[in-house]
Amino acid sequence: GAGVSQSPSNKVTEKGKDVELRCDPISGHTALYWYRQSLGQGLEFLIYFQGNSAPDKSGLPSDRFSAERTGGSVSTLTIQRTQQEDSAVYLCASSHTLALLSNQPQHFGDGTRLSIL
Amino acid sequence: KQEVTQIPAALSVPEGENLVLNCSFTDSAIYNLQWFRQDPGKGLTSLLLIQSSQREQTSGRLNASLDKSSGRSTLYIAASQPGDSATYLCAVSGAGSYQLTFGKGTKLSVIP
Numbered sequence: 001g002a003g004v005s006q007s008p009s010n011k012v013t014e015k016g017k018d019v020e021l022r023c024d025p026i027s028g029h030t031a032l033y034w035y036r037q038s039l040g041q042g043l044e045f046l047i048y049f050q051g052n053s054a055p056d057k058s059g060l061p062s063d064r065f066s067a068e069r070t071g072g073s074v075s076t077l078t079i080q081r082t083q084q085e086d087s088a089v090y091l092c093a094s095s096h097t098l099a100l101l102s103n104q105p106q107h108f109g110d111g112t113r114l115s116i117l
Numbered sequence: 118k119q120e121v122t123q124i125p126a127a128l129s130v131p132e133g134e135n136l137v138l139n140c141s142f143t144d145s146a147i148y149n150l151q152w153f154r155q156d157p158g159k160g161l162t163s164l165l166l167i168q169s170s171q172r173e174q175t176s177g178r179l180n181a182s183l184d185k186s187s188g189r190s191t192l193y194i195a196a197s198q199p200g201d202s203a204t205y206l207c208a209v210s211g212a213g214s215y216q217l218t219f220g221k222g223t224k225l226s227v228i229p
């Protein structure tokens with residue numbers, strides 16, 4: 001596709017359930033990033049991938065959060081045993097290379113709005 | 118730990134006015150600084166990226182400046198239009214770091 005695609009656009013689920021969020025980056029982009037945008041908290045970096053590898057997972061807020069990327073393309077962010085504080089917009093971005101070392105901008109998707117009841 | 122502050126949090130101006138949005142950061146050891154635009158319910162659109170060695174970047178009616186030593190950046194919007202209404206976010210990357218640290222944004226409303 002022309003841009004970064006995220007699905008679902010909205011997700012409402014009950015506390016304690018697992019959720020899976022999907023990101024389809026721009027074709028050919030090797031770097032992929034996940035961010036979380038909470039009301040009043042601003043944008044928070046979660047994790048990045050270079051190819052299928054995630055060298056640093058320290059941005060993930062707890063061990064209930066995990067992410068993977070297969071085939072150097074689609075990535076999924078999984079949240080297990082969801083809590084109300086997980087409610088936020090989860091944004092995905094991609095870039096040609098590791099953007100911050102090549103001064104290339106990151107291209108963002110429209111995000112998944114997650115609401116935990 | 119890098120902290121990014123944007124002032125004001127919200128701004129309302131009449132159409133046609135020139136305006137300035139401010140961004141400050143606590144650690145001057147940055148790799149680059151980016152300005153983004155976010156429309157309601159949408160992701161971020163990159164507007165301008167300034168490398169640490171640069172002083173400013175221009176794109177159309179937008180001009181961004183960077184004073185790395187003082188930890189400040191400004192985004193100047195000339196001849197504002199209602200279509201400019203959005204939230205503007207400033208983000209910095211630390212040297213050698215892949216992480217972007219964002220400010221909380223300035224919500225701009227341009228009144229017709």
